[in-house]
Amino acid sequence: MSETQEYDVIVVGGGFAGVHQLINLRKLGFTVKVLEAGGNLGGTWYWNRYPGARVDSELPIYQFSDRELWKDWTWSEKFPGWKELQAYFEYVDKKLDVKRDFLFNSRVASAVWDDSINRWIVTTEDRRVLRGQFLSLCTGIGSKYYVPEYKGRETFKGQVHHTSRWPEGCDLKGKRVGIIGTGATAVQIIQEIAPIVDHLTIFQRTPNFCLPMRQQKVNPEEDEKLKNSLYPVLFGRRNQTFSGFTYDLDRKPFQDITPEERTIFFEDKWEKGGFQFWLGTYGEIFTNQQFNDEAYAFWREKVRERIADPELQEKLAPMKAPHPFGVKRPSLEQRYFETYAQPNITLVDINKDKIEEITPNGLKTSDGTEHQFDVLIFATGFDMVTGGITSIDIRGQDGVPIKEKWGTDGVQSYLGLASATYPNMFWIYGPHSPSSYSNGPSSIELTSDWIIDCIRYMKDNQISSIVPTEEAQDAYSNMVNEFAAHGLWSGAKHSWYLGTNIPGKKVQMLQFPGGIPTYAKLCNEAAAKGYEGFHTKRLLLT
The missing domain is CATH 3.50.50.60 (FAD/NAD(P)-binding domain)
Structure with missing residues (x-):
C-alpha cells in the first residue's frame, strides 16, 4: 500500500468537467488532484478516436467560456473532429499547465467516506491511496462502454x-x-x-432519426470578428435556453400555429442544421403526440427524398414511427442516408x-x-449516465455501495449533483442533470461553478461536510419523474435516457428533462437559502 496523499479536492475524470474543476479550484488556492483512467486529457475525446468521430455541438459554445482560453484559439470546423479536440486540450494545458495536477492511467477502484475525519479515502486500481475532503466525480455520461453477451x-x-x-x-x-x-x-x-x-x-x-449536420469550415477572419463582438454574448446566452445552445425552444402553443407557419418554421430549422430541428423547435415536441407526429412526418419525408429504394426507405425512415421523435438523442449526419x-x-x-x-x-x-x-x-x-459512477465502489456514511442503492431503487439524487449519505461528494454532467439534453460545456460549467461556490462557502463558514437530506432527495427525484411523466419519453422501448439499453437496469428517467434555466433556478435557489436541502456539519474549533 502506497503512502496516503492529502488534497482538498479529488477529481475523477479529465474531460471538460474535470479540467474546469481543476482550473477554477486552483484559482481559489485549493489543492486538487485529478485521477484519469486514460493516458491524456480530453475525457471522451481521449477515448473516442474511431474514424469520423466528431462533436455534435457547434462552435463557438463547445469550448471553455474563459476568455483567456478562447481569445487565442481558432477552430477549423463548425463541428470539430476528435483530433482537433485533442489538440485543443493540449492548448489548454500549455496555457494553464493543468497536467501537473493529473495522475494519468489511474482508474479509481474505490472511494470510502470516513465520517470520523470528514474525508474521502480514494484508492486506484494500481493501489495509490489519496485522501480528500471533497470528491468530485467528472466521469461523464458515457465512460463505461457496453458489449452485449452474444453467444x-x-x-x-x-x-x-x-x-x-x-x-x-x-x-x-x-x-x-x-x-x-x-x-x-x-x-x-x-x-x-x-x-x-x-x-x-x-x-x-x-x-x-438523424438530422443534417451542415458542416462547414471556419473562416479565421470572420471568427476573429465574432470574438470581438458576439462571443461574450453567446456564452452568456447559454444559461437562458432550454439546451444551453444559442437557440431555444419556441413555447408557442401548438393550437395557435397555422400549418403554413409550421411548415416555414420546420424548413428554416432543417436548413440551419445541427440540433435546430430538435432543440430549437416548438417546445410541445416533447409533450404533444399530435405535434410530434407532424414533426416526424416532416423528418420522414426529408429523409425518404434521399433514398431511392422503397425497402430501404421503410427500414431507415418507416411510415410508422418506432418511437416519438426526439425522445432519443438524434445523431447528426453528413452523407449517412446516401x-x-x-x-x-x-x-x-x-x-x-x-x-x-x-x-x-x-x-x-x-x-x-x-x-x-x-x-x-x-x-x-454505454451503460449511460450512471455507469461511470457505479463502476467505482463508492461507500458513504452507511457503508452501502452506491451501485447497490441505485441498482435496487434506481438513481436518487438532490439537484442532479449529490446524493444522500455521501457527504462532500458531487458529480458533474451525470444522473438527474440536464446532461445530454444540453450542450455539454453549458451544463458542465453551470454545475461546476455551483460546486466550487459551495466549497468556498463551506470553507468561509467553517463547515466540514455537507450532504443532501433524504427528504430533499426524495422531493427532487420525484420532480424528475414528474417531468418525465408529462413527456413522451416512455414511448421509446430502447432508450439509454431511461436505462433500457442495459439488461436489468431500472427503468427511469436518468436525466433532468426540464431544461437548463429551470435546473439553474433550482440549484441557485437552494444555494441562496444557505444550501437548503443539505445537512451541514461545522468544524469543531478548539
Missing part, C-alpha cells in the same frame, strides 16, 4: 473493436466489416468507412433477423444466414 463472442477469429476503444493504425481498407448498432458513433463511422471497405454489413435495431445506396452496403433489421450467435468467421442471424467478416465492430453504446 460465441469469444470465438470470432478476426479483429473485434468497440468504437470507444478504437486501436491506433486500424486499417479497414478492402476489409469485410460488420457493425452492430446504428447509434451516434455508428452513424459517424459508417459514413467514414463505407467508401473504403470491401463490404459493410450494418445490423440495425432502431432507425436513427451511403446505403452503395452496392457494398447491406442493412440487416435485427428485429426481423435476430443475431443468434457470433461465429469464428462472422455472425449468424435467425434466418439462417452466416455473415462473414474480417472485422467486427460493436457500436453498442
